[in-house]
Amino acid sequence: xxxxxxxxxxxxxxxxxxxxxxxxxxxxxxxxxxxxxxxxxxxxxxxxxxxxxxxxxxxxxxxxxxxxxxxxxxxxxxxxxxxxxxxxxxxxxxxxxxxxxxxxxxxxxxxxxxxxxxxxxxxxxxxxxxxxxxxxxxxxxxxxxxxxxxxxxxxxxxxxxxxxxxxxxxxxxxxxxxxxxxxxxxxxxxxxxxxxxxxxxxxxxxxxxxxxxxxxxxxxxxxxxxxxxxxxxxxxxxxxxxxxxxxxxxxxxxxxxxxxxxxxxxxxxxxxxxxxxxxxxxxx
Numbered sequence: 001x002x003x004x005x006x007x008x009x010x011x012x013x014x015x016x017x018x019x020x021x022x023x024x025x026x027x028x029x030x031x032x033x034x035x036x037x038x039x040x041x042x043x044x045x046x047x048x049x050x051x052x053x054x055x056x057x058x059x060x061x062x063x064x065x066x067x068x069x070x071x072x073x074x075x076x077x078x079x080x081x082x083x084x085x086x087x088x089x090x091x092x093x094x095x096x097x098x099x100x101x102x103x104x105x106x107x108x109x110x111x112x113x114x115x116x117x118x119x120x121x122x123x124x125x126x127x128x129x130x131x132x133x134x135x136x137x138x139x140x141x142x143x144x145x146x147x148x149x150x151x152x153x154x155x156x157x158x159x160x161x162x163x164x165x166x167x168x169x170x171x172x173x174x175x176x177x178x179x180x181x182x183x184x185x186x187x188x189x190x191x192x193x194x195x196x197x198x199x200x201x202x203x204x205x206x207x208x209x210x211x212x213x214x215x216x217x218x219x220x221x222x223x224x225x226x227x228x229x230x231x232x233x234x235x236x237x238x239x240x241x242x243x244x245x246x247x248x249x250x251x252x253x254x255x256x257x258x259x260x261x262x263x264x265x266x267x268x269x270x271x272x273x274x275x276x277x278x279x280x281x282x283x284x
Contacts (some may be wrong), residue, residue, distance in 0.1 A: 024141070030179070037122045039260035041260050045265050049266070085117055086120035087117055105140065110151070111149070111150055113150075114137070149180050150178060153182070153262075156202070156214070160208055161217060181227050181259060184214070195251055198226070199212055199248060230263050246279055253281035
């Protein structure tokens with residue numbers, strides 16, 4: 001899939017891998033594909049790539065299920081900085097309706113929610129959870145489940161039960177049934193950089209937020225897509241080289257997980273990165 005990076009909060013998708021190829025000029029599609037089944041392989045991009053306008057032609061390849069990109073002309077109200085939508089007072093119903101209208105106008109395939117309002121979530125007063133719940137419910141009123149993709153991209157620590165307001169465990173309880181999958185990703189200085197820390201036992205800094213610990217807390221295992229930076233330059237923490245990550249993915253697969261992997265970002269990661277990471281668990 002390809003997405004327009006509207007802000008650090010929102011992306012919209014158009015599937016380019018697998019069963020459907022989508023132009024981004026707003027032309028109607030003859031049919032809409034169902035959201036891709038697991039395993040899903042997602043590549044984000046927010047970096048300008050010379051010569052690329054619209055779908056990233058150089059990244060289309062077997063092995064990539066999903067590919068967010070950064071083209072198009074989102075409506076003006078969505079261009080505003082929404083890094084902290086709850087704190088800054090954005091109405092979730094209005095934003096969701098505007099975004100859904102944009103998806104329909106360009107016949108795109110869905111939305112990814114990368115909520116980065118750390119102040120609201122860390123306040124532990126329920127405001128972040130309420131905002132995300134209303135936003136998700138409103139999107140689904142227009143973007144019908146089974147026809148449009150709706151994913152969230154939370155940091156892994158937000159699945160910790162240490163949040164008195166529940167953080168993403170509350171979001172999952174409230175609207176998890178409406179979310180196709182979570183592109184959950186690293187946060188912290190050295191966390192989630194070994195197979196143990198990533199899969200079975202997170203550090204005491206962010207307790208019970210490794211993959212299988214999140215699943216044990218009630219989040220569907222098949223919705224937990226592992227997110228990683230492509231290089232040490234793509235994020236300040238959480239990096240694992242493809243050899244080690246492939247081993248972790250294989251271990252998780254052997255224990256019953258098959259959701260897939262997300263990476264930030266193109267062009268530092270493309271088809272070769274996905275092929276390396278999936279090679280042991282999901283060889284082609």
